[in-house]
Amino acid sequence: MSDRNPVIVVVGAGVAGLAAAKKLKEYGFNDVTVLEASEKVGGRVATATLGTACVDTGAQYIHGTSEENPVYCLLKKSGLLNQIPEMGEETFYSNKGHKVDVNIARDAYGAGESMIRYRGSNTGKSLGEHYAEKTQGVIDSVQDDDKRTRMQSVFALVGKDMLIDIGASDLHRISLDSWQYYINMGDSLNIPGLMFQLVDKLLEDFPKDRLLLKREVSKIKWDGSFSVAPARDEPLLSAHTESASEEKVCQYPVCIVCENGEEILADHVIVTISLGCLKAQASSLFIPSLPTEKMEVIEKLCFGNIAKIFLEYEEAFWESDVGTISLIYEDDIPASVSTNKMQWLKNMQYFSVLRPKERFGNVLIGWCPGDIADLVETMTDDELSTAITNHLKMFLGHSNIPQPKSILCTKWRSNKFVKGTYSFLPVGVDGNVMDTLAQPLVGSQHPNKDLQVLFAGEATMKTLYGTVQGALLSGHREADRLAAHYKKTVAPTSTTSVEKQV
Numbered sequence: 001m002s003d004r005n006p007v008i009v010v011v012g013a014g015v016a017g018l019a020a021a022k023k024l025k026e027y028g029f030n031d032v033t034v035l036e037a038s039e040k041v042g043g044r045v046a047t048a049t050l051g052t053a054c055v056d057t058g059a060q061y062i063h064g065t066s067e068e069n070p071v072y073c074l075l076k077k078s079g080l081l082n083q084i085p086e087m088g089e090e091t092f093y094s095n096k097g098h099k100v101d102v103n104i105a106r107d108a109y110g111a112g113e114s115m116i117r118y119r120g121s122n123t124g125k126s127l128g129e130h131y132a133e134k135t136q137g138v139i140d141s142v143q144d145d146d147k148r149t150r151m152q153s154v155f156a157l158v159g160k161d162m163l164i165d166i167g168a169s170d171l172h173r174i175s176l177d178s179w180q181y182y183i184n185m186g187d188s189l190n191i192p193g194l195m196f197q198l199v200d201k202l203l204e205d206f207p208k209d210r211l212l213l214k215r216e217v218s219k220i221k222w223d224g225s226f227s228v229a230p231a232r233d234e235p236l237l238s239a240h241t242e243s244a245s246e247e248k249v250c251q252y253p254v255c256i257v258c259e260n261g262e263e264i265l266a267d268h269v270i271v272t273i274s275l276g277c278l279k280a281q282a283s284s285l286f287i288p289s290l291p292t293e294k295m296e297v298i299e300k301l302c303f304g305n306i307a308k309i310f311l312e313y314e315e316a317f318w319e320s321d322v323g324t325i326s327l328i329y330e331d332d333i334p335a336s337v338s339t340n341k342m343q344w345l346k347n348m349q350y351f352s353v354l355r356p357k358e359r360f361g362n363v364l365i366g367w368c369p370g371d372i373a374d375l376v377e378t379m380t381d382d383e384l385s386t387a388i389t390n391h392l393k394m395f396l397g398h399s400n401i402p403q404p405k406s407i408l409c410t411k412w413r414s415n416k417f418v419k420g421t422y423s424f425l426p427v428g429v430d431g432n433v434m435d436t437l438a439q440p441l442v443g444s445q446h447p448n449k450d451l452q453v454l455f456a457g458e459a460t461m462k463t464l465y466g467t468v469q470g471a472l473l474s475g476h477r478e479a480d481r482l483a484a485h486y487k488k489t490v491a492p493t494s495t496t497s498v499e500k501q502v
């Protein structure tokens with residue numbers, strides 16, 4: 001270990017990258033630079049303007065309203081959660097064009113949820129297989145034909161909603177083991193329009209000149225010996241200075257090359273790019289290549305997609321107390337919950353109302369999972385608008401539902417710097433592989449061998465993948481790892497009890 005200040009570069013200014021950078025500063029590391037490919041910070045915590053409102057195109061639920069959840073704590077502490085609007089009432093409609101009794105639907109929905117939210121371990125089995133068996137047991141015990149049909153169709157709806165939670169296209173492709181290591185941090189809280197405040201909080205006190213936007217990293221050369229003149233106040237360094245005198249030359253084991261040609265030398269780089277980007281780029285991004293076992297994990301893990309389609313109306317056609325509109329197909333069965341691109345609208349079964357109206361206007365969000373999300377990303381606003389309007393007319397049973405005045409469909413799969421929404425475990429893959437993804441790389445050449453390349457991001461957290469808090473805690477984990485390496489003893493302010501477990 002050299003005695004100069006370590007130079008640390010963080011790749012990606014999503015929640016993981018910003019949390020790592022903030023915590024490194026708290027530990028007293030003063031040479032930390034964040035490189036972000038896009039022109040905005042936040043990554044998958046993102047907003048867009050719809051009408052006069054600012055809506056969340058990425059995360060909008062806090063998954064866990066307990067003190068264990070650092071995202072909840074941070075937002076609560078800053079007073080942002082004091083005025084969360086009521087969720088509103090659930091409503092259910094059938095494809096026969098009538099409203100379904102909410103108590104009956106809710107009871108069946110609750111029963112379905114308790115069967116699908118399995119938290120044991122069984123790597124060989126799929127969630128679909130498990131859910132089909134469990135629901136069949138319940139359905140078989142029901143004598144009344146109508147009741148049986150109703151239960152089946154609601155159980156199928158639960159399965160489809162689960163596909164949105166996971167971002168997948170087929171329950172039979174998802175590992176039943178998915179939540180074996182998961183930390184349950186409590187109920188979810190919908191915080192429309194507020195999640196981006198987390199990004200602002202993470203950026204507080206971080207020097208603006210150390211956050212470089214539009215810096216797409218194209219190569220990470222590690223296990224090398226790259227040199228540059230040491231005296232500098234500038235955040236970033238340029239290329240090699242072979243002519244510099246011997247005693248002034250510092251050697252760095254890592255060289256990060258940006259698409260614009262800039263080269264940045266570092267002792268450590270924390271890579272936080274999404275699993276989707278790793279899948280597309282890992283084989284060319286790292287020189288030397290990543291170890292085979294890490295490449296295998298990147299290949300094995302799945303990176304799903306969801307689409308959020310924001311529909312803004314002149315007037316609401318739903319009652320003012322409505323929070324969600326769920327659409328039930330009476331012929332649906334839970335045994336084969338999967339999507340079918342040819343019938344993509346069949347997977348537009350869940351709409352939520354953006355509340356409160358005073359803040360967002362009359363806006364519905366239509367949600368769809370997996371390959372249907374991939375498909376709708378390619379459709380025009382007019383195509384979506386017409387198809388969804390006809391769909392809603394059929395279920396709600398009234399022909400005067402208007403076309404939305406504006407529409408906004410998220411495009412996470414086509415986003416070059418994300419390539420999907422979140423990770424999930426396919427059948428046969430154990431969550432422990434995420435630990436392999438999180439393993440730092442150790443070099444062999446340079447005296448600073450250890451921790452040359454570190455990895456953070458939601459996909460590296462078997463206990464919380466797919467969540468904002470997972471991303472945040474993965475960033476903290478890597479900052480802690482470097483702090484331990486340099487024997488930094490100052491206790492950071494942001495440690496929570498869960499961090500000690502991850």
Ligand SMILES: Cc1cc2nc3c(=O)[nH]c(=O)nc-3n(C[C@H](O)[C@H](O)[C@H](O)COP(=O)(O)OP(=O)(O)OC[C@H]3O[C@@H](n4cnc5c(N)ncnc54)[C@H](O)[C@@H]3O)c2cc1C
Nearest residue numbers: 012014015016037043044059060061217417457458468471
């Ligand atoms: C539609 C949607 C809804 C979601 N809903 C929820 C929710 O309600 N609750 C919840 O807890 N979680 C939710 N999530 C998941 C949550 O948003 C993510 O788990 C989390 O934000 C991931 O953060 P990250 O830092 O790991 O990755 P990212 O946010 O992907 O950050 C990685 C950053 O790296 C940058 N980057 C990529 N390539 C390069 C490169 N070559 N060079 C430099 N920079 C690069 C990217 O631009 C990005 O800013 C949702 C996600 C999506 C997309």
